Structure formats: structure tokens, C-alpha cells
Amino acid sequence: MKAIILARVSTEEQKEAGNSLPAQIHRLEEYCKRKGFAVAKKFSFDESAYKQKRDEFDQALEFIKGSKEQCAVCFDKVDRFSRNVFDKRVPMLYELAMQDKIELHFASDSLVVNSGIxxxxxxxxxxxxxxxxxxxxxxxxxxxxxxxxxxxNGEWIGQERLGYLRVVEDGKTDYVLDPQRAELVRKMFELYATKNYSVKTLATEIYKLGLRSRNGKLISPSMIHTALKDKFYIGIMTSKGREYPHKYATIVPKRLFEDVQDILASYNKKTIKYAAKPFALRGLVHCEKCGCTITPELKKGRYVYYSCSNFKGNCERTWIRExxxxxxxxxxxxxxxxxxxxxxxxxxxxxxxxxxxxxxxxxxxxxxxxxxxxxxxxxxxxxxxxxxxxxxxxxxxxxxxxxxxxxxxxxxxxxxxxxxxxxxxxxxxxxxxxxxxxxxxxxxxxxxxxxxxxxxxxxxxxxxxxxxxxxxxxxxxxxxxxxxxxxxxxxxxxxx
Structure with missing residues (x-):
């Protein structure tokens, strides 16, 4: 039987002589000799390099699938096979092994995977x-x-907001007020608080006053809407749904920000009688037909029913008991x-x-x-x-x-x-x-x-x-x- 050798390391593991690519390949070559396998091809991968050139392992897969006879695909350990970069390919190789088109050999683990496992x-x-x-x-x-x-610690780790500049000095990052745009951002909040502007008309008005996007273009209504809801301007940054106070200068007074939030909320009020009530499947299930959320409703104060929200208008609402x-x-x-x-x-x-x-x-x-x-x-x-x-x-x-x-x-x-x-x-x-x-x-x-x-x-x-x-x-x-x-x-x- 011919053999195909695959070896990989991560950047950290290159310092370990026992896990280096040459060491792995040597062990696999010795393993093939003991088994009487003829090595047809050798592939080796550096994890950091793999992130830059993702087609190398796919080429190895194509070589394996193109073999006209059963071959032994040899890894040093299951560990070499199961790291993140290979996760999506694991089912493919496993399926080939179950079909007896290949055998998976893990030399150091003394494990062979085939249909007879x-x-x-x-x-x-x-x-x-x-x-x-x-x-x-x-x-x-x-x-x-x-x-x-x-x-x-109050330090922001993302891109600077509209109205701020990102400054790097001595390897440290800071966010300071943009002298040209910070006042215009505050003006944007003040204009919207007058209730004389929609988000769309505000985008046009603030453009006339000189506020531009980073590339000098009109700021879209969706970006304006996002900025109006952003607590960063009052000293609170949000990351993955969690809020943290930040140490940078603020642009908008808290009272002005709250007035703007009240106006935004007034356009989106919904009368959901049981919105605050907990349900076991709330937000977890979607309609297979249209993709909308399956929403719960309490009937007669004790019975829970679910149905498609039918937001897209493609489904007929059918209620199912919890x-x-x-x-x-x-x-x-x-x-x-x-x-x-x-x-x-x-x-x-x-x-x-x-x-x-x-x-x-x-x-x-x-x-x-x-x-x-x-x-x-x-x-x-x-x-x-x-x-x-x-x-x-x-x-x-x-x-x-x-x-x-x-x-x-x-x-x-x-x-x-x-x-x-x-x-x-x-x-x-x-x-x-x-x-x-x-x-x-x-x-x-x-x-x-x-x-x-x-x-x-x-x-x-x-x-x-x-x-x-x-x-x-x-x-x-x-x-x-x-x-x-x-x-x-x-x-x-x-x-x-």
C-alpha cells in the first residue's frame, strides 16, 4: 500500500524539537518502513502559513481523492489531525476512511481508522x-x-468613532477629539433633538454643515442612526453586549443623548403584552420556511403557544403548544x-x-x-x-x-x-x-x-x-x- 504523509506544527510548537516538522516527518517515514508502505507524497503545514494560503491542504485532499487505489494517510498524532485548521476537513477524510478508499494512520497514537474500526x-x-x-x-x-x-481599564480596542481621532504614540493608542468633526457630531444630536428632522433629512443637513465620512462622502442614514444610539459619545463603550465606562473625552451631554433616545424610541413602540415574560424557547427557534423568529404568546394566563412572527408576510400563523x-x-x-x-x-x-x-x-x-x-x-x-x-x-x-x-x-x-x-x-x-x-x-x-x-x-x-x-x-x-x-x-x- 502506498502512503501519504501529512505533518503540521503551530508557531509555538516549532520550538519543541520533538514536534518540529522534520521530526514528525522522520517518525512517519520510519512508521511507513515498519508497515511496508511506499511513501508517494509528503505534505507539511505551518499553522500560521496555512492561515495565509488556505489552498495547500485542499491540494493534499485532491491528491488523496485522486488516488486510484487505497492509500494510507499518515499523521503523527490525532492532535495533529484535529486542530482548528483541519476541522472542516475531518468529516471528509473520515468518510473516505469509512468507504475503504483510504486508511487514517496516527503513528504515535498507534491508531488506525478504517471501515473495520x-x-x-x-x-x-x-x-x-x-x-x-x-x-x-x-x-x-x-x-x-x-x-x-x-x-x-477604560481603554477602547476598536476603530475610532465619528468625531474622534486615533493617535498612536510610543506604542500606545489613544483616542482624542477630532477638532474638525467633534462639534459637528454634537450639532447632529442637537438637530435631531428638535424633532424637525428624520434620520434621512438629518444626513443631508449635517452634510451641508460639513460633516463627512472618513472617505469624505455623505454619511448614510443607517450610519447616522447608529451614531445617534451610540453611548460612546457620553462615556460608555459597548463590546459584545457589555458596557464599560471609557476614559476618553465625551462629545454629547448625557441629557441631550437621553432626549435623542426618547425620540428614536417613539418611532419604534410596539405593544407586546408579555415582552418581559420568560419563555423556554424565546429567541431560539426560527421558521424553516421564511427564516423569521418563532415567537411565544401566553393564552388564558397559563398556556404558552408559539408561531412564526410572519414578519415577511410569507407564512400563515399557526399556533403550537409549548x-x-x-x-x-x-x-x-x-x-x-x-x-x-x-x-x-x-x-x-x-x-x-x-x-x-x-x-x-x-x-x-x-x-x-x-x-x-x-x-x-x-x-x-x-x-x-x-x-x-x-x-x-x-x-x-x-x-x-x-x-x-x-x-x-x-x-x-x-x-x-x-x-x-x-x-x-x-x-x-x-x-x-x-x-x-x-x-x-x-x-x-x-x-x-x-x-x-x-x-x-x-x-x-x-x-x-x-x-x-x-x-x-x-x-x-x-x-x-x-x-x-x-x-x-x-x-x-x-x-x-
Whole structure:
């Protein structure tokens, strides 16, 4: 059988000799020799390079699919196969393996995936991929947490608003008032507060006064409407639905801003009798026919019915009881439960499979601590320079603040790496615990808590006629698929 070798690294892992591209390729070549495979082609990928040139792996796929005979597609580890850059290609390669067009070989994991793979190994392979993604997402929180800290410090992290200028000095970003446009932005609010302008006529009027977009053109009515609702002008910035006070100068007085909001709201008032009431499926389900939201309504003070909002006018409103829509969800919550003995065995096996990730974490944490210590040395040296009068107090204060900010960010990253490592090892037990208790939690919860649980478990919820259709999020979909397979029984072995 001929073999195709695929190797990949991320930028961080290039520093690890054991995981470098040459090391992986060497191990895979030796593996092919032991198996008697003739290497037909070698492909290697750098994760950062892959983001710039996404067609390279597709070329490898085309080569694999173009083979007229069964071939062995060889990776070093499942880890090399399941990182984000390959996630969309995993089902394609897996399907080819199930059709006996290829075999997937993971040399360091001693795993072969083909149509003859046992139910046990199929389940372990699937849940391993899903939990690897779960783990990867936890690590990716590093950047998000650092940005959130900037927001908590009152620092904006996005594009400058109309009326502001973005200034970068000594590597630091600041947002200052635009001397040419800040007053015109305030004038825009004042004009709208007179109630003599619509958003459309305001766009024309403010253009006549000299307010232009960044490229010197007329500001569209939609942009005017967005600006009129933007709390940034009164000192509040919003990121992902959460508000933070910012440290920059404001343009619009709070009272003027509130007057404008009242006028905007007066054009959009809707009499929704039960808008504040919680419903288990509120906002989670869409009409399969027209895509509009399925909205709830309370009848006779106790019965909840749902129907398409028919905003586009394409559907006939048909009301369905909430109990009917929740019935397939409750059935799924019953079916997903797995015997505790099987849960314990799966968790133990996954922990063993993923022990190799400890090496990466130890290296990453070691590098971060070394970086922290280096900054501390610079801080100590800075104090010596101040004592020696080699630098001024202003320079000392500026550099000290810079060093402390860097150390703070490193501490956040260290905490995230540690939590991510711990999360991966407890993720499986947490996930399985939730699936086994989900039905009990659901039935004993209030409507808003039920909605939170369903939002966590389900995706692509849609109403088809009078039937609720939905999909489980990963890894719960894999657990449901194999919840009642006779897996991990005493004495059962893999195909290795």
C-alpha cells in the first residue's frame, strides 16, 4: 500500500524539537518502513502559513481523492489531525476512511481508522476530536481575556468613532477629539433633538454643515442612526453586549443623548403584552420556511403557544403548544444519558490519551514565567537608574507602568493556561455529568433557566410545520450517537 504523509506544527510548537516538522516527518517515514508502505507524497503545514494560503491542504485532499487505489494517510498524532485548521476537513477524510478508499494512520497514537474500526474505537476517536476542540477553545480565551482587561481599564480596542481621532504614540493608542468633526457630531444630536428632522433629512443637513465620512462622502442614514444610539459619545463603550465606562473625552451631554433616545424610541413602540415574560424557547427557534423568529404568546394566563412572527408576510400563523415543541427535546435528554460505569471508563481513557498535552503546557508556562522574570529584572534596573539620577521621575513612572502592565498580562495568560489544562482533564467528566443530569435539571428549572440550558445544548433550532427540528452542539451530538452502544465492556479490545 502506498502512503501519504501529512505533518503540521503551530508557531509555538516549532520550538519543541520533538514536534518540529522534520521530526514528525522522520517518525512517519520510519512508521511507513515498519508497515511496508511506499511513501508517494509528503505534505507539511505551518499553522500560521496555512492561515495565509488556505489552498495547500485542499491540494493534499485532491491528491488523496485522486488516488486510484487505497492509500494510507499518515499523521503523527490525532492532535495533529484535529486542530482548528483541519476541522472542516475531518468529516471528509473520515468518510473516505469509512468507504475503504483510504486508511487514517496516527503513528504515535498507534491508531488506525478504517471501515473495520470497532464501535469502541469509533466512539473514542469521535469524542476525542470533539473534546480536543473544547480544549482548544479554552486556550484561545487568552486573547479575549487580555482584551477584556483593557476594556475594564477604560481603554477602547476598536476603530475610532465619528468625531474622534486615533493617535498612536510610543506604542500606545489613544483616542482624542477630532477638532474638525467633534462639534459637528454634537450639532447632529442637537438637530435631531428638535424633532424637525428624520434620520434621512438629518444626513443631508449635517452634510451641508460639513460633516463627512472618513472617505469624505455623505454619511448614510443607517450610519447616522447608529451614531445617534451610540453611548460612546457620553462615556460608555459597548463590546459584545457589555458596557464599560471609557476614559476618553465625551462629545454629547448625557441629557441631550437621553432626549435623542426618547425620540428614536417613539418611532419604534410596539405593544407586546408579555415582552418581559420568560419563555423556554424565546429567541431560539426560527421558521424553516421564511427564516423569521418563532415567537411565544401566553393564552388564558397559563398556556404558552408559539408561531412564526410572519414578519415577511410569507407564512400563515399557526399556533403550537409549548409542550408539543418540548416533547422531542425531553426525549433527547432521556436518550443522551449514559450508564455511569461507561462514563468512568471513557473519562479514564481520554485522560490517558491526552497526557501528552502536559508537555506543551509545561513548556508554555515555563516560557511565560521566564518572560515575567526578565521584566522584573528590567524593573529592578529601572529603580537603580532612578537612584543614580540617570533617568527622570517621569521616565521612571512611564516605564514602570509599562512593565507592570506587561506583567499583569503575563499573569492573565499564565492563569488561562493553567485553567485550560485543568479544564481539559475535567472536561469529559463535566460534559458527561451534564448529559446524565440534563433532563432532571430541565424539568426542575424555571423558564429562563430552561432557555439557558437549551441554548447551551442546541443549535439550528427551526420549526417545520408543527414539528420542532434541532441539532445538538459538539460534543453532545457524539455522546447521543453512541450513548447506548455496547462500548468499553470488560475484555473488549481495540483493532490495534
Amino acid at each position: 470497532s464501535a469502541n474505537e469509533k466512539f473514542m476517536f469521535g469524542i476525542g476530536l470533539n473534546l480536543a476542540k473544547y480544549y482548544s477553545d479554552a486556550v484561545s480565551d487568552n486573547t479575549r481575556r487580555a482584551l477584556e482587561q483593557k476594556l475594564r 409542550e408539543k415543541l418540548l416533547a422531542p427535546i425531553k426525549k433527547m435528554l432521556r436518550d443522551i444519558q449514559m450508564p455511569q460505569e461507561k462514563v468512568d471508563k471513557v473519562v479514564a481513557r481520554l485522560k490517558k490519551i491526552n497526557e501528552n498535552k502536559n508537555q506543551f503546557h509545561e513548556l508554555a508556562i515555563k516560557q511565560l514565567r521566564a518572560e515575567y522574570d526578565k521584566i522584573q529584572q528590567n524593573t529592578d534596573r529601572l529603580l537603580d537608574l532612578l537612584v543614580e539620577s540617570s533617568i527622570t521621575r517621569d521616565i521612571y513612572d512611564t516605564k514602570l507602568k509599562e512593565y507592570k502592565e506587561k506583567q499583569y498580562d503575563i499573569n492573565i495568560r499564565l492563569e488561562d493556561y493553567t485553567k485550560a489544562d485543568e479544564n481539559f482533564h475535567i472536561a469529559a467528566s463535566m460534559v458527561f455529568s451534564l448529559t446524565n443530569r440534563a433532563l432532571k435539571i430541565f424539568e426542575s428549572s424555571e423558564a429562563n433557566e430552561k432557555r439557558q440550558l437549551l441554548s447551551f445544548l442546541l443549535q439550528n433550532c427551526r420549526l417545520s410545520g408543527k414539528n420542532l427540528l434541532f441539532e445538538l452542539k459538539s460534543p453532545f451530538n457524539t455522546i447521543l450517537e453512541h450513548a447506548h452502544d455496547p462500548l468499553l465492556l470488560p475484555g473488549q479490545d481495540s483493532n490495534l
